[in-house]
Amino acid sequence: MAGRGGRGRGRGGHMTFNVEAVGIGKGEALPPPTLQPSPLFPPLEYKPVPLQTGEEVEYMLALKQELRGAMKNLPYFIKPSAPKKDVERYSDKYQMSGPVDNAIEWSPDWRRLPQELKIRVRKIRKQRKEEEEEAYDEEEYEEETDYIMSYFDNGEDFGGDSDDNMDEAIY
Amino acid sequence: MTQAEIKLCSLLLCEHFGEIVEKIGTHLIHNGSQPLRMIAHDTGMSLDQVRKALCVLIQHNLVTYQLQKRGLVEYEAQCSRVLRILRYPRYIYTAKTLYSDTGELVVEELLLNGKMTMSAVVKKVADRLTETMEEGKTMDYSEVSSTFVRLADTHFIQRCPSAPESPEPPEAPLPPAPTLVLNEQEMYTVPRLNLVGKGKRRHSDNGDDCEPKAKRQKPNADSKEPPPDDGIYWQVNIDRFHQHFRDQVIVSAVANRMDQTSSEIVRTMLRMSEVTTSSNAPYTQPLSSNEIFRSLPAGYNISKQILDQYLTLLADDPLEFVGKSGESGGGMYVINLHKALASLATATLESIVQERFGSRCARIFRLLLRKKHLEQKQIEDFAMIPAKEAKEMMYKMLTCNIVSLQEIPKTPDHAPSRTFYLYAVSVLSSAGQSQALAQLVANLIERRLHETKENRRLLEKSQRVEAILASMQATGAEEAQLQEVEEMITAPERQQLESLKHNVNKIDASENQVDETIFLLESYINSTVKH
Structure with missing residues (x-):
């Protein structure tokens, strides 16, 4: 057997190695090629053992579910702004309005966070010219106010790129 | 970080912080550290959304930032920390066993909020405990603070790195990002606070003597001057747990x-x-x-x-x-901590093999553990398993990364006929099972989401009915009316709800249990890596 070698032997002709080494005996048909992915839910050969039970497990389960529920109601859970409705409904007026897109609902300690994360809340302007504001591009709008602010603020920070930082402290 | 782990991270983030945070978090895990504008650009989200998400992630210690050259701030996700969300229930439970309900709530609040000041924690926990107590009884702040101090003394909670004091001349421009300093000596020192007060009920209608007075004064005091421990934040010390x-x-x-x-x-x-x-x-x-x-x-x-x-x-x-x-x-x-963890990890793997591949595979596995390296033929002989079956088992275990195969060629041409093929079990590499386990948890979460999604309508309905029932009970409705409302959920619907609840409970319990296995294997890996 060793003399003839596995190579170039009849049917197994395409194999570059001794097929017997992988457990296919002489004269046995090669397994058919696999043409499809393995099943998504393959049958279980061994049934899983039951889960642990007991007070500890029960309590931890309750804690897990409570925690998940609690997290959903905290301000850290950022809900995407509600999609625009197809038609304006009468009842919309009485629905609780969702969070404003650019307002943060909790109060982070800004001393611990990079300056650039500070979100500018535009309350005063909003009341005055609500419609115009929406037309503004975010960046343009900021830069415009930056200029005014730095101009009318103290003169010390005038010029240079330091006023880029200053405006955030003002808001 | 493997694909399975990233997937699990994103599922966890989505479940606990919503889609937006999930998107940013996953993006950062995928791409490493990035500056703000790059994140916004790459994810195609508005700058404010990204800012908000980053604030949340930083608050919960899931993302850190670092000041780069030229004032650029880069954000980096802490992937392994994100995976710890899975273990939160266990931290809380442990706190309960060690420091009873007060300890439980302190740790829970810290986990829910990422980091908090001591005064905020004490206030919140006292309020929550008061809420569960009988009418007329309240929880004293001093009692909660003493539990807090004990948790800090035993290092279960620790101070967060603190922000620097504001610079001397207030006009000086602030740096783009504060450099947080960790004072090792003070990590577990609790600030001296004189917290006096009692927990309050949310709907306290017992408007007698001094209660309302204190209530009116407190918010004023809060808004005017910062609390005495302003800026000293605490977090849960995961390593200690x-x-x-x-x-x-x-x-x-x-x-x-x-x-x-x-x-x-x-x-x-x-x-x-x-x-x-x-x-x-x-x-x-x-x-x-x-x-x-x-x-x-x-x-x-x-x-x-x-x-x-x-x-x-x-x-x-x-x-x-x-x-x-x-x-x-x-x-x-x-x-011998390392040895103990190694034995436990080995035993865990052995039982995984036994339950997944049967006792005969487990026999081969144990054999390999003892003999280190074996050729196919030797395995068949030592384990006394017919050649064909043994091969099938070996290949199955090989594809699942339970055993490894090493080629040792006798000649430089790597010809298969002149090569030794040695099977081995490396507990360390199969501890890489944690990837399979992460996949497992991800699958479980996905299944749970699927179950709840399938039954969304039913769940909403039952919630509505419960809300109606509660409001009717509060207004003192008659028994017959209550019954009528209760019957809005039909018997088959009730049955379906029951089975849904059963399934979700089972999945949640499995998640907890898998995490225990993950913990064991991970601690073993950590104990090996560091030495």
């Missing part, structure tokens, strides 16, 4: 192997070395049997002689959880 879990696992393993008394001795030894041994040391500091004797819990009546016998017995145990390091002081003993 892990150390505690590890000790628990070792103690219960000893209890199972020998008996209750020996486990109590090991527990004492571990408790004694809690402070002296760093959490990732391979051995505890040597303890003399005299020291151990003195530290045994009061009421544990064993004589010094019996203790010595137990210690000798423990040191002679082939698993080598306890080792003898010297003769002085009546015998010096250490706990």
Whole structure:
């Protein structure tokens, strides 16, 4: 057997190695090629053992579910702004309005966070010219106010790129 | 970070912080550290959304930032920290077993909020405890603070790195990002606070004497001057919890192997070395049997002689959880933490193999553990399994990364006929099972989401009915009316809800249990990597 070698032997002709080494005996048909992915839910050969039970497990389960529920109601859970409705409904007026897109609902300690994360809340302007504001591009709008602010603020920070930082402290 | 782990991270983020945070978090995990504008650009989200998400992630210690050259701030996700969300229930439970309900709520609040000041925690916890107490009773702040102090003393909670004091001239431009400093000496020192007060009920309608007065004064005081511990934030010390879990696992393993008394001795030894041994040391500091004797819990009546016998017995145990390091002081003993974790991880893997591939595969697995490297033929012989079946088993285990295959060519041409193929089990690499386990948890979460999604309409309906019932009960409706509302959910619907609840509970319980296995394998890997 060793003399003839596995190579170039009849049917197994395409194999570059001794097929017997992988457990296919002489004269046995090669397994058919696999043409499809393995099943998504393959049958279980061994049934899983039951889960642990007991007070500890029960309590931890309750804690897990409570925690998940609690997290959903905290301000850290950022809900995407509600999609625009197809038609304006009468009842919309009485629905609780969702969070404003650019307002943060909790109060982070800004001393611990990079300056650039500070979100500018535009309350005063909003009341005055609500419609115009929406037309503004975010960046343009900021830069415009930056200029005014730095101009009318103290003169010390005038010029240079330091006023880029200053405006955030003002808001 | 493997694909499966990233997937799990994103599922966890989505479930706890919503889609937006999930998107940003996953993006950062995928791409490493990035500056703000790049994140916004790459994810195509508005700058404000990204800012908000980053604030949340930083608050919860899931993302860190670093000031780069030229004032650029880069954000980096802490992937392994995100995966810890899965373990939150266990941290809370442990706090409860150690420090009762107050400890439970302190840790829970800290986990829910990422980081908090001590005064905020104490206030919140006192309020929550008061809420659960009988009418007329309240929780005192001082009681909560004392639990808080005990948690800090035992290092279960720690201070966050603090922001620098504001610079002397207030006009000076602030740096783009504050550099947080960790003061190692003060990490567990609780600020001296004079917290006086009682927890308040949310709907306190007992408007007698001084309560309302205090209530009106408090918010004023709050808004005017910052709390005395302003800027000192606390977080849960996850490593300390892990150390505690590890000790628990070792103690219960000893209890199972020998008996209750020996486990109590090991527990004492571990408790004694809690402070002296760093959490990732391979051995505890040597303890003399005299020291151990003195530290045994009061009421544990064993004589010094019996203790010595137990210690000798423990040191002679082939698993080598306890080792003898010297003769002085009546015998010096250490706990071989690394060895203990290795034995536990091996046992875990063995049982995984047994339950997934059957006892014959487990036989091969144990064989390989003992003989290290074996050729296919040798495995068949030693395990006494017919060649064809043995091969099938080996290939199956090989595809699942349980065993590894090493080629050792006799000649440089790597010809298969002149090559040794050696199978081996490396516990460390199969501890890479954690990838499979992450996949498993991800699958579980996905299944749970699917179950709830399928039954969304039903769930909403039952919530509505419950809300109606509650409001009717509050207004004092008649029994018949209540019954009528209750019947809005039909019997088959009720049945469906029951089975949904059962399924979700089962999945959640599995998630908790899988995490225990993940913990064990991970601690073993960590204990190996560091040495």
